Structures are given as C-alpha cells and as structure tokens.
Amino acid sequence: MLIAQLSVASEDVDRPRLPETPTAETDQEALEEFACDRSNLPWVIFRAAHRASHATTLPARARALLAALARTVDANRPYAAIFARRELLTGRAMQSMRTFYRSLDDLEAAGLIVRPPQKRHGEAGLFGRAYLHLTDKATFVLGLVERQLTEDKTRATSVDGANTPAALSLASPSATVADGAIYKDLDPKIQKRQSGTLPEDLQRLRELGFHEFLIFKLMREARLQNKRLSDVVEATWEHLRKALHPINYLRTLIRSTVDFGHQVRAAHSARQQADAHKAHAAQVIETAASFAGQSFYDAESNRRFDVSSSAEEVVIRDSREARPRVARTNWQADFIAAIQAGHIVAATEDRQAAHAAKCNSPHDAHRAELKAPQPDSTPRRTVAIDQRLSEMKRLLRAACAGVVGNRNTTVDEEFGTHA
Numbered sequence: 018m019l020i021a022q023l024s025v026a027s028e029d030v031d032r033p034r035l036p037e038t039p040t041a042e043t044d045q046e047a048l049e050e051f052a053c054d055r056s057n058l059p060w061v062i063f064r065a066a067h068r069a070s071h072a073t074t075l076p077a078r079a080r081a082l083l084a085a086l087a088r089t090v091d092a093n094r095p096y097a098a099i100f101a102r103r104e105l106l107t108g109r110a111m112q113s114m115r116t117f118y119r120s121l122d123d124l125e126a127a128g129l130i131v132r133p134p135q136k137r138h139g140e141a142g143l144f145g146r147a148y149l150h151l152t153d154k155a156t157f158v159l160g161l162v163e164r165q166l167t168e169d170k171t172r173a174t175s176v177d178g179a180n181t182p183a184a185l186s187l188a189s190p191s192a193t194v195a196d197g198a199i200y201k202d203l204d205p206k207i208q209k210r211q212s213g214t215l216p217e218d219l220q221r222l223r224e225l226g227f228h229e230f231l232i233f234k235l236m237r238e239a240r241l242q243n244k245r246l247s248d249v250v251e252a253t254w255e256h257l258r259k260a261l262h263p264i265n266y267l268r269t270l271i272r273s274t275v276d277f278g279h280q281v282r283a284a285h286s287a288r289q290q291a292d293a294h295k296a297h298a299a300q301v302i303e304t305a306a307s308f309a310g311q312s313f314y315d316a317e318s319n320r321r322f323d324v325s326s327s328a329e330e331v332v333i334r335d336s337r338e339a340r341p342r343v344a345r346t347n348w349q350a351d352f353i354a355a356i357q358a359g360h361i362v363a364a365t366e367d368r369q370a371a372h373a374a375k376c377n378s379p380h381d382a383h384r385a386e387l388k389a390p391q392p393d394s395t396p397r398r399t400v401a402i403d404q405r406l407s408e409m410k411r412l413l414r415a416a417c418a419g420v421v422g423n424r425n426t427t428v429d430e431e432f433g434t435h436a
Contacts, residue, residue: 061092061161062087062088062092064159065087065090065159065160066084066087066088068087068158068160069083069084069086069087070083070084072158074127075124075127076120078110078116078120079120079123079127081110082106082110082112082117082120082124083155084109085106085109086099086106086130087159089106089109090151090161092161095156095159095161096151096156097150098148098149099148099149099150099151100148101149103117128155129154129155129158130149131149131150132149133147133150134147135147215229218250219232219236219247221250221254224258225257225258226264227263231264232246235267235271238268238271242272245277246271248277248278248280249270249277250267251277251281251284252280253267253270253277257270301349301350301353302349304353305324305328305349305352306328308324308352309324309325309326309327310324310325310326311324311363311364312324312363312364313362313364314361314362314364314365314368314369315360315361315362316359316360316361318368318371318372318375319335319336319337319372319375320333320334320335320336320372321333321372322352322361328349329345330344330348331343331344331348331352334372336372336375336376
C-alpha cells in the first residue's frame with residue numbers, strides 16, 4: 018500500500034500519477050530559446066560599454082554606437098585602429114546603415130572618434146579601408162586609461178594637501194583588488210615601442226629597394242646571429258650596392274660566420290691612423306712654416322741651418338765642408354725633432370761668432386787642397402804609339418789574308434815578344 022500519493026484525495030482517480038520526465042528535444046528547445054552571446058570580454062570592456070550607454074549628453078543612436086565601439090576596441094591598445102566591418106558594428110549597435118553614418122557624425126562632432134581619410138593604393142588603383150580611432154577624450158570617458166585621473170589627483174594634492182578628502186578619494190587602489198590589472202598605464206606615448214626612424218647608417222639601404230619594415234626585420238635577424246646589421250652593411254657596402262639581388266645577398270651575409278664587427282673595427286682603426294698621420298704631417302708643415310727665414314746652429318756650433326723664406330728647404334753650412342748642402346724634401350720632421358730634443362738651437366751672436374771662427378780655422382787649407390784640381394794622370398798618345406798601332410793594323414790585315422798562316426808565324430814572333 019502506498020503511503021503518499023501525488024494527487025489529493027477525492028479529487029482525482031484512485032491511482033497515483035507517474036512523474037513525467039522531459040525528453041532531450043524539450044531540453045534542446047529550452048536552451049535555444051535562452052541562447053545568447055558566449056564571448057568572454059574583460060571587465061574593463063563591460064565597464065566601458067556601460068559608461069557609453071549612459072552618456073547622457075549624446076543622442077541615443079550615438080550612445081548605442083559608442084557602446085558597440087567599446088565592445089570592439091582592444092583593451093590593451095585603446096588608441097589602435099578598430100578592426101571591424103560596418104556589418105559588425107551595425108549589428109552590435111542594432112542600427113541601419115544610414116543611422117550608423119549619422120551616429121558616426123555625432124561621435125566625431127563630440128570629439129570621441131577620429132575618422133582618417135580613406136587611403137588609396139597607387140600601384141593597384143584601389144581604395145583601402147578607413148579605420149576608426151578613439152580619441153583621448155573617449156578613452157578617458159570610457160575608463161580605458163587613467164591619465165586624466167592622475168592629473169586631477171596631482172592637482173588636488175598640490176592645492177588641498179596630501180591628506181585632503183579629494184586626494185584620498187583619488188588615490189590609486191591597491192594592487193590586490195580584483196580589478197587591479199585595469200589600472201595599467203595604457204598611454205602609448207610613454208610605452209616602449211619600436212623606433213619610428215631608421216639609424217643614419219642604414220638609410221642608404223632604402224636606395225637599394227629595402228623597405229623600412231624589412232630593414233627592422235633584418236636588424237632582428239642579425240641580432241639573433243650575434244651580429245649588428247650596421248657592421249654587415251658597413252663592411253660589405255661596396256659589394257652590396259653592386260649585387261643583382263641585394264636582399265638575398267644581405268641575408269646570406271647575416272647567416273655567414275664572418276666577424277664583420279672585427280672588419281669594421283680594423284678599418285676604423287686604419288682610418289684613424291691615417292688621419293692621425295695626416296694631422297701630424299700638417300702640424301709638422303705648420304711648425305716648419307713658423308721657422309721661415311730663421312737661422313739655427315747645432316750644439317757645438319759646427320753647422321749652421323738657414324731655413325728659406327718659403328720654408329720649403331734648409332741650407333746646411335758645415336765648418337768642415339767647403340760647400341753647403343741643401344735639403345728640399347722630408348727634412349721638416351727630423352729638423353723639428355732635433356729642435357725639440359735640444360740638438361739644434363736658435364742662432365745667437367756668440368754661436369755665430371764661434372761658427373765663423375771654425376770656418377777660418379786651419380781646416381781651410383785642407384779644404385783648399387781638396388778644392389784644387391788634381392794633375393791629369395791619363396797617358397797621352399805619342400809618335401811611337403801611333404807607329405806601333407799602325408804596325409798592329411797592318412799585321413792584322415795580313416793575318417786575315419792568310420799570309421801569316423802560310424809563314425807559320427805569330428804576332429809575338431813578328432814583334433819579338435815571346436812568352
């Protein structure tokens with residue numbers, strides 16, 4: 018006997034009702050009736066959409082479109098272009114295409130969005146896409162950045178003091194709260210990003226057909242190979258600019274095992290040495306020019322050095338030599354080094370007198386003897402020598418004719434000069 022029944026006594030049949038279990042088709046229909054968007058958005062995006070839908074100063078159509086843009090924008094890059102088609106935005110804003118364009122005009126007039134002009138691809142002759150961008154005012158209104166909040170906090174602290182209620186209310190929340198991640202500084206102006214311009218030494222690659230983004234990519238590839246793209250280009254520029262396919266050639270150089278940095282440093286060192294040598298030579302010529310028209314003596318006053326007025330040559334007069342010497346090339350460096358070392362000093366009256374006295378010393382007689390012409394020791398031709406030469410000529414002619422050979426005589430026998 019059943020103790021409890023589903024039906025109330027005296028109001029239904031005597032037998033109890035069996036429980037009805039829903040079928041799988043019924044459950045599927047219930048799920049389809051309550052289906053919704055299953056996208057999982059960050060909390061900051063939901064807050065931005067809520068703020069956009071409650072912007073009372075905007076028309077209803079503009080609020081709906083601003084909420085759709087808030088749902089579409091990247092939370093980590095609020096200033097980036099919004100990559101969304103018109104069909105997606107009109108569907109999220111539940112507007113027609115004409116109302117969508119009117120809403121865009123309202124948001125642009127309010128200073129919340131920026132619509133850059135549509136770009137045109139010159140090579141293909143086609144128009145490109147025109148992306149939407151949120152302004153600083155829009156990102157602040159939607160709560161995507163906190164720059165304005167930081168400025169208001171600083172202003173309140175400077176005016177009312179650090180412990181005023183305004184300053185305490187605008188204080189940054191603790192990092193342990195649930196929404197602490199949304200308080201990052203999302204301003205791209207102070208974020209670390211890739212440089213917008215190429216280095217000066219890589220600008221010449223643009224002349225060879227390299228695009229700017231390709232050069233940045235090659236810089237990364239060179240860094241992965243423990244090289245610097247600037248060193249590779251500097252070391253191989255003469256060959257690179259003559260290559261038929263410079264891009265492939267440069268990538269092959271990057272993958273090679275050659276140490277281009279060492280080559281660049283060696284070439285730089287050689288250039289520095291050449292520049293230093295040129296600078297030293299110029300300094301020597303300038304110093305020698307300052308000695309133009311002056312006279313110098315050595316430490317013992319044996320030699321006198323007279324620099325010409327143009328500083329191109331120096332005349333050396335030695336007291337032990339009869340004639341002076343003239344140096345016209347490569348004398349400046351040694352001459353200046355001797356002056357700096359103290360071996361040559363400027364002319365004075367005492368040194369001039371000492372040099373003149375040495376020039377008038379007994380060595381002059383020896384110099385005169387050396388200067389006098391020496392007697393000619395060359396033998397002169399006499400009559401006997403002429404006769405002897407004539408006899409030798411006659412004998413040679415006879416020998417050529419065969420006379421001497423027939424008589425079986427020799428030249429020595431003819432002149433009586435036997436060995």
